Amino acid sequence: MTQPRPDLEPTPGLSREEMEGMQRDIADAAVFEDDFEFDPAVLSSPLESAASGADPPTVVGVDQSFLTNDAGEQDRALSAVVAMRGGEVVERAHAITSLEIPYVPGLLAFREGRPILAALEELSVEPDLLLFDGSGRIHFREAGIATHVGVVRDVPSIGVAKSLLCGTSTEDTENLPEGSRVPIEADSRVEVSDGTLLGYAVQTRQYDSPNRHINPLYVSPGHRVGPETAADVVLALAAGYKLPEPVRLADAYATEAKPARED
DNA sequence: GCGACAG
DNA sequence: ATCTTGTCGC
Incomplete structure (x- = not known):
């Protein structure tokens, strides 16, 4: 049985070696297969689930x-979280923390992890599933931001990268x-056997026109969710837009919550 | 040395 | 991510 790992919180002030070492510990603690209570099928048809009595899970973007x-x-990062249940927004929260390190590919969790954890603390509802804007297992050390936060809080999570x-x-x-998906496998850049299934390129939306098309999303397990389920969930939560609804709304709220400039 | 690189 | 005009297509 997994449990929260506050000892693995993305702490500021670590050396690159220490950050990478912590990510290997995150990957070791992560569960890249389904391990949750709710019924993912309920996500695609919230109305039917309400009729059948099954309570829809709280999904947080x-x-x-x-x-x-x-x-x-x-100099500061603003993290916005939007909680949804049965297709409806039930709560929103946000938090701002100072930035300690620059953006470095592979170390995103150490730049944005603190405001995210702070914003989740502001939430009164308990998330059943977390959806992130970034990678999960599709990461050099299999420890993208979705995996990192999912493991620290021990909440099922999924990474959704553009x-x-x-x-x-x-x-x-x-x-x-x-509606289609294509497997994403590990290559020499990933610290795992070549060919390991890391996630899927998922097409949530596409144009009909022959001269213009939309790029897919790169979906991967964060924690306690397998690659197939991760792709299923993202497709089920896409409501006419490229991004799954919880993430799309969190994106909008992240801009909306920005404090007005003082002039 | 060169290339590749979430947000 | 963020800064930004126009432009293509439904």
Whole structure:
């Protein structure tokens, strides 16, 4: 049985070696297969579930925006979380923390993890599933931000990235039909056997036109969710837009919650 | 040395 | 991520 790992919280002030070492511990503690109570099928048809009596899970979308100081430099991160149940927003919260390190591919959790954990603390509802804007297992050390936060809080989580950090797709992902998925496997850049299934390129939306197309999302397990279920959930939560609804709304709230500038 | 690199 | 005009297509 897994449990929260506050000892693995992304702490500021660590050396690169220490951060990478902590990520290997995160990967060891992570569960890349289904391990949750709720019924994922309920996500696609909230109305039917209400009729059948099954209570829909609380899914929380997480996204960040950044604030600049008077000198015009990014000095704070704002994390916004939007909780949904049965297709409805039930609560929103946000938190702002200072930025300690610059953006470095592979170390995103150490830059944005603190405001995310703080925003989740502000939430009064208990999340059954967390959806992040970034990778989960699709990461050099299999410890993307979705995996990191999921393990620290021991909450099932999924990573939803708009571009691929590492790994290779099994086949071409250009102009995939809506609703389809293509496996993303580990390559030499990932610290795991080549060919390991890390996640899926998922096409939540696509144009009909022959001369224009939409790129897929790169979905991977964060914690306690397998790759197939992760893709199923993202497709079920996409409501006419590329991003699954909880993340799309968190994205909008991250901008909306920015304090007005003082002039 | 060169290339690759979530947000 | 963020800064930003126009432009293509439904």
